[in-house]
Amino acid sequence: MTTILIVDDEEGIRSQLTLAMEDLYQIITAATPDEALAQAREQRPQVILLDIALSPYSGSQEGLEILPQLLEIDPRVKVIMVTGNDERQNALTAVGAGAFDFYVKPINLDELKVIVKRAVYLRKLEIENGEMASALKQHKSFPNIIGTSSKMQKVFKIVETVAPTPYTVLISGESGTGKELIAKAIHGRSDRADKPFITINCGAIPETLLESELFGHEKGAFTDAVAQKVGRFELADKGTLFLDEIGELSLALQVKLLRFLQDRIIERVGGKTVIPLDVRVIAATNRSLVVEVETKRFREDLYYRLSVIALDLPPLREREDDVIVIANFLLNLYGNENAKTNLSFNPSALQRIRSYDWPGNIRELENRIKRAVILSGSHRLTPEDLGFERTSGTEQKSLLQVREEAESSHIRAALARNNWNVSKAARDLGTSRTTLYDLLEKYKIIKDK
Ligand SMILES: Nc1ncnc2c1ncn2[C@@H]1O[C@H](COP(=O)(O)OP(=O)(O)OP(=O)(O)O)[C@@H](O)[C@H]1O
Ligand SMILES: [Mg+2]
Incomplete structure (x- = not known):
């Protein structure tokens, strides 16, 4: 529960404010500077209402004087200065010195409650944004794959278990969910880690070239085959071959791949001999291979061979708070790359990051943050910096x-x-x-x- 410290020398004000807010927050009070500092140290309030004068003598600024000490105890505490009308200038000084806001007496409880609520909310967002988020249990073995959600913890567990085995893995997930990153993690944690990790995107290479890209060809195998060519399978010998967008593979090539998975041999195009190879295959797809199998575009027997271990990466919108943690991780990463330190998201940016449904998943998050880091002139990134149109929550x-x-x-x-x-x-x-x-x-x- 949020703790609020009320610092005022007037008993009447302390009890009035306590009464008004005690069913919303845990309220503690202090009447003198010393008491205030002691309470701040021991109870760690998130918000402090601080009377500027803090003493019946006119001209006293004891409240203002302890502001720096309160901020030193907790730099994130939100201090709201409460002031008489004639102290307005001091209140502005206080905001300049790090107070969150100020409020001019006489006290209107409804107004003051709104200011307090805003302070509590901001403080909460900042915590989620910063320390707490990174203190969450990020999996130590996967420093570059951020995920504290239960779904990602399960993924990490599967990766740890299957990595040392020779089994074929089929990774499925929407575009940008980290399929390649996971494939590399599996390779990196296997006993093949110091052997090649070769990737090929089956959807990016024209079908006519794909066969010789994968399996290689002999000189003279076809018109353009002026020299012998070693395919990616052979390059991946003793290591791992990552077949991206496996759903794009033609039926003819599916047969050749199936043959490798069954007999661990390949034949170059135009070749007369079979070549035995020791290659671990990891495949990835962003569409449902089950549907492809049902519509006969993908061989059922190959599907079963590939999906010995099936790993489904959840879309970012289903990963609880991961999006905030990943956003901060990437902000740091690209901030450092661009020699911009101390970057952070402002509260409405965080809110947009949280509520947006991320159709392009982490890839999209990455792109938006990269662009914002480069283009924004300020340290506090706004929703507009991230390419979101301007809307206010209450609009x-x-x-x-x-x-x-x-x-x-x-x-x-x-x-x-x-x-x-x-x-x-x-x-x-x-x-x-x-x-x-x-x-x-x-x-x-x-x-x-
Ligand atoms: N959990 C994560 N933590 C940090 N960075 C991540 C995470 N997941 C993915 N990324 C980063 O997001 C980008 C996209 O990841 P990757 O290329 O692995 O996704 P993909 O599923 O293969 O995407 P595509 O379908 O676009 O090929 C990469 O730069 C990757 O490093
Ligand atoms: Mg990919």
């Missing part, structure tokens, strides 16, 4: 606005799911490509990578 939205926002984020999600393939996304959304292109134009949606 009333029109129906049209709500509809448009929903439409735009729905489209983004469909694109992310389909790896930014517009035809596929259009099919998913039950609309035509032309309409979708118009909408991309309207909402200024561009692929961020």
Whole structure:
């Protein structure tokens, strides 16, 4: 529970304020500077209401004088200076010296409660933003994969268990969820760690070239085969081969891959001999291979061979508070890279990070933070720095606005799911490509990578 310290020499004010707030917060009080400092040290209040004068003598500034000491005890404490009208200038000085806000007597309880509430809220956000978040149990063995949510802790456990085995692993997850990062972690924790980790993106290479990319070819195997070529399988011998976007593999190549997984041999294109290899395969997909199997685009037998160990990475929006921790981790990382230290998110930025549904997952978070670090002129990043449009939490939205926002984020999600393939996304959304292109134009949606 939030603890609030009320420092005032007037007993009447102390009890009035206590009464007004004691069912919301735990209230402690102090009448003198010494008492105030002792309470601050022992009880660690999150918010302090501090009377500027703190003594019946006019001209006293005892409250103001202990402000630096209170902030030294806890730099994050939110101090609200309470002042008489004639002390307004002192109140401003206090804010300059690190007080959170000030309030001019006579006290209107409803107003003061709002200020206190804001202070409590801000303090809470700052804690989530900083120390507490990083003190959460980040898995020590995976320093570069941030995840304190229960879902990620499970992922780490599976990775630890399967890494030392020779089993094939199939990693599935939406775009940007960290599939490649996890694949590398598995390799790095296996006894193949000092052997090659070779990756190939099956969706990025034209089908005609993919076969010789994977398996290599002999000289003269086809018109352009002017020399012998060693494929990625052979390059990965004794190590790990990461087959990204495995769902894009043609049926013909699926047969060749199946053969390797069954017999641990390959044949170069145009080759006459079989080559035995010791390669661990890790595959990744951002679409459901089960659906691909049902629609006969993916061989069922290959699916079972690949998914000996199936690891499903949850989307970022299902990882509890991870998003805040990862955001801070990345802010630090890119801050350091760009020689900008002491960067932080302002409270509304944190709120947006928390409430946004991250269709592009960590990749999108990373891109938004990178851009903000480079472009922002200030240390406190705002939602606009992160590329979010300006909205205040209390703002009333029109129906049209709500509809448009929903439409735009729905489209983004469909694109992310389909790896930014517009035809596929259009099919998913039950609309035509032309309409979708118009909408991309309207909402200024561009692929961020
Ligand atoms: N838990 C995490 N903690 C910190 N950084 C992460 C985490 N997960 C992913 N990243 C970072 O996010 C980026 C995207 O991760 P990665 O490339 O592994 O995702 P992916 O699922 O393969 O994405 P895509 O579908 O776009 O290929 C990388 O820069 C990676 O380092
Ligand atoms: Mg990837």
